[in-house]
Amino acid sequence: MTAPARRPGRRPGPSSSRDDILAAARVLFGERGYDKASIRAIAREAGVDPALVHHFFGSKEELFASAMEFPVDPAVFLGQVMAGPRSQIGERLARTFLRIWSDPRLRPQFVGIFRSAATTEQGAALLREFVTRAILARVAEALGLPPLNLAAAASQMLGVVMLKYIVQVEPMASATEDELVALLAPTLQRYLEG
Amino acid sequence: MTAPARRPGRRPGPSSSRDDILAAARVLFGERGYDKASIRAIAREAGVDPALVHHFFGSKEELFASAMEFPVDPAVFLGQVMAGPRSQIGERLARTFLRIWSDPRLRPQFVGIFRSAATTEQGAALLREFVTRAILARVAEALGLPPLNLAAAASQMLGVVMLKYIVQVEPMASATEDELVALLAPTLQRYLEG
DNA sequence: CACGGAATTCATCATGCGTTGAATTTAGGC
DNA sequence: GCCTAAATTCAACGCATGATGAATTCCGTG
Numbered sequence: 001m002t003a004p005a006r007r008p009g010r011r012p013g014p015s016s017s018r019d020d021i022l023a024a025a026r027v028l029f030g031e032r033g034y035d036k037a038s039i040r041a042i043a044r045e046a047g048v049d050p051a052l053v054h055h056f057f058g059s060k061e062e063l064f065a066s067a068m069e070f071p072v073d074p075a076v077f078l079g080q081v082m083a084g085p086r087s088q089i090g091e092r093l094a095r096t097f098l099r100i101w102s103d104p105r106l107r108p109q110f111v112g113i114f115r116s117a118a119t120t121e122q123g124a125a126l127l128r129e130f131v132t133r134a135i136l137a138r139v140a141e142a143l144g145l146p147p148l149n150l151a152a153a154a155s156q157m158l159g160v161v162m163l164k165y166i167v168q169v170e171p172m173a174s175a176t177e178d179e180l181v182a183l184l185a186p187t188l189q190r191y192l193e194g
Numbered sequence: 195m196t197a198p199a200r201r202p203g204r205r206p207g208p209s210s211s212r213d214d215i216l217a218a219a220r221v222l223f224g225e226r227g228y229d230k231a232s233i234r235a236i237a238r239e240a241g242v243d244p245a246l247v248h249h250f251f252g253s254k255e256e257l258f259a260s261a262m263e264f265p266v267d268p269a270v271f272l273g274q275v276m277a278g279p280r281s282q283i284g285e286r287l288a289r290t291f292l293r294i295w296s297d298p299r300l301r302p303q304f305v306g307i308f309r310s311a312a313t314t315e316q317g318a319a320l321l322r323e324f325v326t327r328a329i330l331a332r333v334a335e336a337l338g339l340p341p342l343n344l345a346a347a348a349s350q351m352l353g354v355v356m357l358k359y360i361v362q363v364e365p366m367a368s369a370t371e372d373e374l375v376a377l378l379a380p381t382l383q384r385y386l387e388g
Numbered sequence: 389c390a391c392g393g394a395a396t397t398c399a400t401c402a403t404g405c406g407t408t409g410a411a412t413t414t415a416g417g418c
Numbered sequence: 419g420c421c422t423a424a425a426t427t428c429a430a431c432g433c434a435t436g437a438t439g440a441a442t443t444c445c446g447t448g
Contacts, residue, residue: 245439
């Protein structure tokens with residue numbers, strides 16, 4: 001009972017292989033980062049031949065791009081943060097951001113993006129473009145704030161997830177959402193007031 | 195005039211190869227991260243045969259450990275932060291931290307530690323141990339603060355260097371030390387007052 | 389000046405990687 | 419029921435990597 005030893009050729013019934021590969025890629029890119037997550041390992045995790053990955057996605061870079069597409073619509077995110085009194089925007093930002101990261105279905109993808117941003121220039125460019133274009137530009141305009149203040153708010157949130165989910169330093173790693181919101185909201189509020 | 199084509203055997207005169215290798219390793223680990231910084235590239239940068247790296251350091255992991263030893267004495271760092279009125283500790287923390295990161299001789303090493311912490315579990319463990327043991331424990335005791343507050347302060351600083359030196363998002367990337375201190379000091383001060 | 393040890397290079401190994409092209413099997417439209 | 423297109427596997431290539439062991443040259447001590 002070792003390997004099922006499948007024969008080549010199309011498998012009967014409807015195929016979920018493409019989605020299986022994407023799911024496996026999200027998990028492994030998140031756990032190991034771009035380089036150490038090999039196509040072979042992703043294929044193994046998805047129960048599939050490595051060549052099938054290339055058949056569907058062409059190259060590892062394209063696989064990464066497909067798997068790591070931002071799992072959250074920035075417009076929705078910003079909508080939730082903006083909806084409410086300006087005097088509590090810090091709290092809403094902290095809560096919305098932390099809640100998204102705590103979703104176990106989304107986290108591997110975020111961790112993957114984070115890791116690759118810290119690792120490869122191409123990953124850094126991905127995050128840079130996103131932060132700059134989808135967040136900083138829009139919000140700075142909407143709130144009429146110096147961009148540096150927004151960057152400071154972004155840095156505070158990035159630092160928290162780094163400590164909590166990547167490096168996993170206690171007591172940050174096991175802090176509850178409410179504890180963190182209480183701590184971070186005033187900081188973010190100050191940055192977002194100018 | 196392509197390759198000097200050195201013959202094997204010891205080279206005349208005093209040898210700086212060991213230090214050359216360490217310096218090259220710091221630069222390349224910092225620029226490319228642990229995995230993409232190959233021993234061969236490090237050896238090339240140091241003007242040396244790859245086997246010499248193994249001769250001196252045994253394995254890539256040991257090279258990394260030797261090259262990435264914390265370039266700053268935590269006691270000295272903490273001394274500078276603590277020396278002065280408690281009401282300005284946030285400003286001193288921000289300034290000391292940013293100044294260390296801005297030193298071009300130290301930065302590759304810090305970037306390397308940061309990158310590897312985000313990439314490999316072994317790197318994360320390195321940073322986790324350091325942050326926990328050398329910083330959080332001592333300072334929490336000295337200041338009588340909840341550890342979570344210190345972690346929050348650490349997260350703010352980590353986030354700033356991530357945005358400024360790793361992802362390099364504008365306007366954070368080209369912000370001056372003074373601008374950042376003015377922005378961050380009140381945040382840190384609040385975390386460190388309990 | 390002889391000799392042991394340190395420094396240095398060379399050639400080589402096994403491994404894992406991304407990728408490619410051909411072969412095989414099924415699904416779906418005519 | 420064909421026949422094209424899609425799905426799937428197999429086998430292999432070329433490359434880069436970390437590591438090893440032997441060979442060569444120099445330094446320092448006696």
